[in-house]
Amino acid sequence: MAKNTPVQHVCSFCKRLITIRDQYDLPIFDPQSGFAICKSCIKDIYRFLEEHDQNVEQKHKKNFAASLDAALEKNKPHIIKEYLDQYIIEQDRAKKVLAVAVYNHYKRMKYGYETQPGETEIEKSNVIMLGPSGCGKTALLSHLSTMLDIPFAVTDASSLTEAGFVGADVEVAVRNLYYAADKDIERTEHGIIYLDEFDKIARKSGENNSITADPGHEGVQQALLKMLEGSQVEFTARGQRKHPEAPTIKVNTQNILFIVGGAFVGIDDVIAKRLQKSDANIGFGAKVEGEKDKAKYDELIRQVNPEDLMKYGIIPEIIGRLPIICTLETLDENALLRILTEPINAPVRQYQKLLAMDHVKLEFEDAALRAVAKKAIERKTGARSLKGIIEDVMLDVMFDIPRSAEPRRVTITEACITEGARPEVELLEEDEESWSA
Ligand SMILES: Nc1ncnc2c1ncn2[C@@H]1O[C@H](COP(=O)(O)OP(=O)(O)OP(=O)(O)O)[C@@H](O)[C@H]1O
Numbered sequence: 484m485a486k487n488t489p490v491q492h493v494c495s496f497c498k499r500l501i502t503i504r505d506q507y508d509l510p511i512f513d514p515q516s517g518f519a520i521c522k523s524c525i526k527d528i529y530r531f532l533e534e535h536d537q538n539v540e541q542k543h544k545k546n547f548a549a550s551l552d553a554a555l556e557k558n559k560p561h562i563i564k565e566y567l568d569q570y571i572i573e574q575d576r577a578k579k580v581l582a583v584a585v586y587n588h589y590k591r592m593k594y595g596y597e598t599q600p601g602e603t604e605i606e607k608s609n610v611i612m613l614g615p616s617g618c619g620k621t622a623l624l625s626h627l628s629t630m631l632d633i634p635f636a637v638t639d640a641s642s643l644t645e646a647g648f649v650g651a652d653v654e655v656a657v658r659n660l661y662y663a664a665d666k667d668i669e670r671t672e673h674g675i676i677y678l679d680e681f682d683k684i685a686r687k688s689g690e691n692n693s694i695t696a697d698p699g700h701e702g703v704q705q706a707l708l709k710m711l712e713g714s715q716v717e718f719t720a721r722g723q724r725k726h727p728e729a730p731t732i733k734v735n736t737q738n739i740l741f742i743v744g745g746a747f748v749g750i751d752d753v754i755a756k757r758l759q760k761s762d763a764n765i766g767f768g769a770k771v772e773g774e775k776d777k778a779k780y781d782e783l784i785r786q787v788n789p790e791d792l793m794k795y796g797i798i799p800e801i802i803g804r805l806p807i808i809c810t811l812e813t814l815d816e817n818a819l820l821r822i823l824t825e826p827i828n829a830p831v832r833q834y835q836k837l838l839a840m841d842h843v844k845l846e847f848e849d850a851a852l853r854a855v856a857k858k859a860i861e862r863k864t865g866a867r868s869l870k871g872i873i874e875d876v877m878l879d880v881m882f883d884i885p886r887s888a889e890p891r892r893v894t895i896t897e898a899c900i901t902e903g904a905r906p907e908v909e910l911l912e913e914d915e916e917s918w919s920a
Pocket residue numbers: 570571572573574614615616617618619620621622623745746814822826865866867
């Protein structure tokens with residue numbers, strides 16, 4: 484287009500004449516179809532879109548607020564606990580704490596929508612969970628996340644690093660929640676974030692360590708603190724590289740419930756030390772020394788307090804934002820035995836379903852199951868090793884069974900577990916063939 488020869492189009496919407504003198508005047512114009520829109524119409528369309536988006540946002544808010552009554556009815560504490568009971572054995576106290584925390588979170592949201600500034604405020608009650616490895620922390624939370632109507636995202640805190648370090652920024656936790664909420668900001672801002680492996684961001688040697696000795700973890704904790712306190716968190720969409728001009732999504736974390744959990748390996752020693760010291764101060768030193776040897780991990784960990792967490796290497800400001808401390812128990816042999824067969828996803832049931840597809844009825848002798856539980860106790864990794872122990876025995880069975888399509892019974896005996904004996908295989912009687920796992 485020559486600079487001095489104005490070109491004219493007719494706006495396809497308002498039919499006004501559009502004069503284009505240079506490239507800066509150019510409205511939307513398609514040379515092929517002759518379709519043109521003048522600046523004034525573009526502005527109208529833009530305004531319309533903005534209004535529309537605002538209406539949609541308001542509507543989201545209203546819909547979400549309206550959905551809370553039904554959610555409250557559906558997520559009463561005893562209902563949540565019953566759901567978790569299907570998957571997780573024991574840990575009743577942890578289940579109760581979580582059920583109440585979630586229910587109160589719903590209530591708090593509803594209250595927030597209905598009250599005016601200046602009225603009584605219900606504060607958030609974030610939760611910290613401690614318990615030995617393999618006792619069900621991660622499993623508990625992942626089952627909880629699947630049952631709730633509000634977005635719930637699990638993020639591994641050990642993968643988080645301070646901004647500028649290699650790894651994921653703490654904003655990733657909120658970004659995960661945003662995607663769990665189907666990119667709905669209102670829902671994201673009222674969701675639940677579970678930070679797993681939270682103990683891994685403790686300062687390396689607790690309160691006596693200087694900040695400079697462990698800058699990464701201290702930085703992560705500071706960044707997390709901001710989130711816990713409630714702040715505007717900005718992050719880029721998934722797959723988008725972070726650079727200054729990249730469009731960001733903003734989420735306010737003020738109403739997000741945080742649950743953090745970890746094994747906090749060694750915290751029992753911290754607690755034992757404190758108990759010894761305080762009791763020694765009041766003259767029970769000798770008695771406590773004797774008792775201490777007997778005191779099991781569980782008894783100690785039940786007495787954990789904020790001071791112990793601080794000594795462990797969590798900064799006091801964060802501990803202050805996690806008012807509910809919940810401890811889980813070490814699983815004993817009986818609990819492990821139940822885990823093998825009772826939960827919906829119990830390892831034994833899983834193998835039975837797998838082999839049933841090859842017309843095989845899989846049975847475990849009671850003594851075999853007990854031997855598995857005993858072995859798991861020896862390995863000291865809670866329920867985590869159960870599946871591996873069975874898998875070792877099952878490998879050959881799963882390899883050989885599909886050779887034939889004949890209905891069979893495979894029995895895992897105690898010797899299979901303790902001595903590596905081969906499982907018993909026999910053909911099923913005709914009247915037994917119609918069983919199903
Ligand atoms: N109480 C339980 N009831 C049923 N299954 C359990 C229980 N505890 C653990 N499990 C099973 O054991 C495995 C390991 O448990 P999980 O990952 O929850 O341990 P964790 O407490 O998170 O340990 P860590 O601190 O090492 O992360 C999971 O497959 C889980 O299903």
